Amino acid sequence: MPQLAEGSLSDALFSADSVRRIDQYVIEQQGVEGFELMQFAARAAFRRLVVRWPNVEPLLVLCGAGNNGGDGYLMAANAVRHGLAVRCIAVAPTGKLSGDARKAWKKAVSDGVEVRELADINEPELASEFEKAELVVDAMLGTGVSGAPREPFTDVIARCNRSGLPVLAVDLPSGLNATSGAAEGEVVQATMTVTFIGRKAGLYTGQGAAVCGDVVFEALNAGTGVRESGESPAAMLRRWPSVHDWLPVRPANAHKGRFGHVLVVAGDRGFGGxxxxxxxxxxRSGAGLVSLATRPEHVTAALARCPSVMVHGLTHGSELPALLNAATVVVCGPGLGQGAWGQQMLQQVIESGKPRVLDADALNLLCSRVPKPAGNQIMTPHPGEAARLLNCVVPEVEADRVAAATKLQSLYGGVVLLKGAGTIIASDLKAVDIAGGSNPGMATGGMGDVLSGITGALYAQMVESPARAAVLAAVVHLEAACKASANKGYMGLIPTDVIDALPQVFREAEPASHRSKGEE
Structure with missing residues (x-):
């Protein structure tokens, strides 16, 4: 598992169990009382609330039975002390509260918070509470809850989502699995999630990427405890500002031979694009040379579209070895088809032993055969392809994306890049990375083909670091899509828009001194 280096706390992603153990370590070994830690969390979340929604009221605070509910009660108390109108509903009976959560409820009541028991509120009254509110604080279900929510939480969560109100989720949206990012039932659709102590992996992948809104991390001064606890992160969060310095620096006297030759083997009949x-x-991703091996009928269109690519029309796999010999990295699979032509091409690519990126139909063809695990391989499946490779169904993959990617990596070796919101990268370094963020405009055909090309180019420039190349590719792909959609929106976004935005992304990582070399 990844080790937590100095300064990397904000990028570390933990399982729910690990965060609970860190929490306990801080309380037992560092002498911070649990109730004091709860107060820190409530104050931090309330500060975020008033910055994002200044003067919004009334607040509707929904509290559960555990420490998450305790955070909610204390947030309500903070709001009352600041003169805000607050309505607080105990979704779980206050008679069942214990420990720090009970202390928090008592403090809220003593500070003037009116807490109403959900069981005592009839249907019209409950509807009225949501109609009057301007913002909802979700403090119902925390990291200790697994599985689908039960009543009455299911009903209240559904009401939150139907209300159209902005929602601040405390630690995580109720109904979300903090470790896997799965949601087995109703889940709160948050506008903002304020999470504490350690970032939870599930907030950044799967359903988490869709329901958490803006995620804000509050360490609560527990950074030393996180490191001293000995808990290893489940994954590391990777975003463009934190990884762009991984790109190899290009010297002023650079030439194309230094940045690799990418051979793309792709495009059976009908899939030339x-x-x-x-x-x-x-x-567009820095490869020194790029060749395309495709069906002969696609050559003319390919040259017209992109004359910088060396295009070769092949009718049989026996023609491929000469091109393979010249390649640094091979990208195989986009539009490859599953017929005889595609099978021949994939066989030649695998037998060559060249560093490779396998995508799309190359992965579908692998479902009937499991080659010897390869350390010089990057696989880029979407959830459907991952399910076929694992002989399971897509919901099983999405139920725990980190586990699915890790299992694929153990079967096939190399690096596995599991696409989707919160892309997972699992490598033979026993490390897992999550590319933070999502973009609904990428949900269209051809985006995966763009990713495979970016991955191949970066791999060719970083052939000794396939895991880093894969992480960079996922992050760059997302960043380019975000820049493109900022101008064109989501619905009209197409793969070539993302390609066109790639130079803008890479330019941000280039030293200013490399942009012009004129005389003074």
Missing amino acids: AGLLAAEAAT
């Missing part, structure tokens, strides 16, 4: 998207993305 897939190979061209991958090849063009590779040219």
Whole structure:
């Protein structure tokens, strides 16, 4: 598992169990009382609330039975002390509260918070509470809850989502699995999530990427305890500002031979565009040379679209070895098809032993055969392809994306990049990374082909670091999509828009001294 280096706390992602153990360590070994820690959390969340929604009232605070509910009660108390109108509903009976959660409820009541028991509120009154509110604080279900929510939480969560109100989720949205990012039933659709002590992995992948809104991390001064606890992160969060310095620096006297030769093997009849998207993305991602091996009928269109790509029309796999010999990295799979032509091409790629990126139909063809695990391989499945490779169904993959990617990596070796919101990268370094963020505009055909081209180009430039190349590719792909959609929106976004935005992304990582070399 990844080790927590100095200064990396904000990028570390933990399982729910690990965060609870860290919490306990801080309380037992550092002498911070649990109730005091709860107060820190409530104050931090309330500060975030008033910054995001200044002067909003009334607040509707929904509290559960555990420490998450305790955070909610203390937030309500903070709001009352600041003169805000607050309505607080005990979704779980206050008679069942114990420990610090009970202390928090008592403090809220003593500070003037009116707490109403959900069981005592009839349907019209409950509807009225939501109608009057301007913002909801979700403090119902915390990290200790697993599985689908039960009544009355299911009903209240559904009401939150139907209300159209902004929601601040305390630690995580109720109904979300903090470790896996799965939601087995109703889950709160939050506008903002304020999470504490350690970032939870589930907030950044799967359903978490869709329901958490803006995620804000509050360490609560527990950084030393996190490191001293000995808990290893489940994954590391990777975003463009934190990884762009991984890109190799280009010297002023650089030439194309230093940045690798990417061979894209792709595009059976009817799917020529897939190979061209991958090849063009590779040219825009810094590869020194890019070749495309495709069906002969696609050559003319490919040259017209992207003359910088060396295009070869092949009718049989026996023609491929000569091209493979010249390649640094091979990208195989986009539009490859599952017929005889595609099978021949994949066989030649695997037998060559060249560093490779396998995508799309190359992965579908692997479902009937499991080759010897390869350390010089990056696989880029979407959840459907991952399910076929694992002989399971998509919901099983999505139920625990980190586990699915890790299992695929153990079967096939190398690096596995499991696509989707919160892309997972699992490597033979026993490390897991999550590319933070999502973009609904990427839900269209051809985006995966662009990613495979970016991955191939970065791998060719970092051939000794396939895991880093894969992480960079996922992050760059997302960043380019976000820049493109900022201008064109989500619904109209197409793969070539993302390719066109790639130079803008890479430019942000280039030293200013490399942009012009004129005389003074």
